[in-house]
Amino acid sequence: MTATEARTELHSATDLAVRTRGLTRRFGKQVAVDAVDLEVPRGAVYGFLGPNGSGKTTTIRMLLGLLSADSGEVELLGRPMPHGVPDVLPRVGALIEGPAFHPYLTGAANLRRLDACDRTADPRTSAERIATSLARVGLTAAADKKYRNYSLGMKQRLGLAAALLQPRELLVLDEPTNGLDPQGTREVRHLVRELAADGTTVLVSSHLLAEVEQVATHVGIMSGGALLRQGELHEVLSSEAAVVRVTTPDVALARAAMTGLGLDVQTVGEGLAADLGDVAAEAVASAVVASGARLRGLQVERPHLEELFVSLTGEGFDVLR
């Protein structure tokens, strides 16, 4: 191994909490995950998006060593998986495809069970950690209720509490707000921000795009098993066509000026609109002003995540497969 290679390797190992290369998994003839190169930087809140059946959960299961990959590699916190399971997973908290607990045990007893099975958990601090994580998700009052009597939202909260039993470097949260009321959704958002502020890397899969847009620093968009876009949220969004809107009483002058910049101008209500393309918004402003038109307003609109998501994955309501 050359020095350069070694440095690159070290760099990737320390800077990325999750890294996959060409990760592929088939179920029969169907390719569920197709050559996915996932990159989740340390400290990021990574919004993992995609329609139902796009391969998010299959990818997450392979990250955690529950499913084997047909080809490709997975590195979690710098260690190859599934080989690194015993060393890496104690530092990873996970909520995978909804919570699952023993229905005839109470919430607290379920957490005690999980803590007892974890050989990296200190038995002396067990009771304290369980109480803390129950309090953190607002379940203290329901701690001694049987799990089977929990509401969907309470079950989801218990799942989060289980993921937070130990300090984690990475949290993998698959649809963490499923079944939560708006209040609970806010709390989870708050919790994710709080954890991220402590330096925890969070990989959160969701179909609630507005939700992800508010907390994520990075996004990855999957569709049909492939990772279509990935990167910092603002970069991914700004890579898409922005629209400039000009408000002016002198429509004709402004239109001529904008057309002169090579824009395809359309009249929208009281003003004009055009896809910005490579043209800088500042250039549009000075051209309009130079033309003598009275400029009352100029806005640049970038697409929201939802529009980008729909444009990438299609609007259809059908499950892809």
Place this chain on the structure above:
Amino acid sequence: MSSVDGAVAVTTFRGAFWRLYASEARLVLGRRRNQALLVVLSGIPVLIGVAIYASRPTRPGEGPPFLGQISGNGLFLVFTALSVCTPLFLPLTVGVVSGDSIAGEAGLGTLRYLLTLPVTRTRLLVAKTLGALTFTLSAVLAVTLTGLVAGGLLFGWHDVTLLSGDTVGIGNGIGRAFLVAAYLVGALSGLVAIGVFVSTMTENAIAAMATTVGLAVLSFVLDSVPQLSAIHPYLLTHHWLGFGELLRQGVDSSALLRWTGLHLAYAAVFLSLAYARLGSKDVTS
């Protein structure tokens, strides 16, 4: 490279496996359904004892000989109850608990959370097997102890006349009762292993339980077909009732050890299969 960088020491705690096992045992023994099974098992010696007590011959020498022995000595209630439970009730309860071991967790979805804690698959398999064995021990002891108590209360404990005609003291007799219980736990360990193996094959716990009990029944059926006598000595259940050997004066311990060896061989084979199966299993539940 990554091994250097990723060699963050994971602190594990002493007695961690004991904690895992204790949690498993608590889960198995704390479950209402399993407790109900133990209660039913405990009821069997009581039921037999009361029935014999009610219909005991008023004059010695009347009635069937074996039952006559019970009414003469409470200790025989233990052996009778264990004989009655061995063909059906014990395999049934053992099949329920061992069939549930992995499949139950898979069906609930808790398996994926155990594996991502992580509990390594080997540790999980060992803990699950020991949990099922603990229940098996509890089941056999439930019959043995209630048999001892009920027999003592109904008929009193006396010196025991063995099948070989010799008479031994009551202490010796009770010791033999516990040896019989130990032999049965060993015999049932083969079925426990089969149950755990079947349990790694499915997410449907009921199917795993039914299959396990079904295999025990199948073994009994094959054992009763005379044309198959060549394979009889190798059947899982063929020597289960061999504990009668412990009720003779000169116990043929080499035979008992040979049979126990067969039972443990069954256990080893099916646990190896379970290990291979669980180790490579894709967990999609």
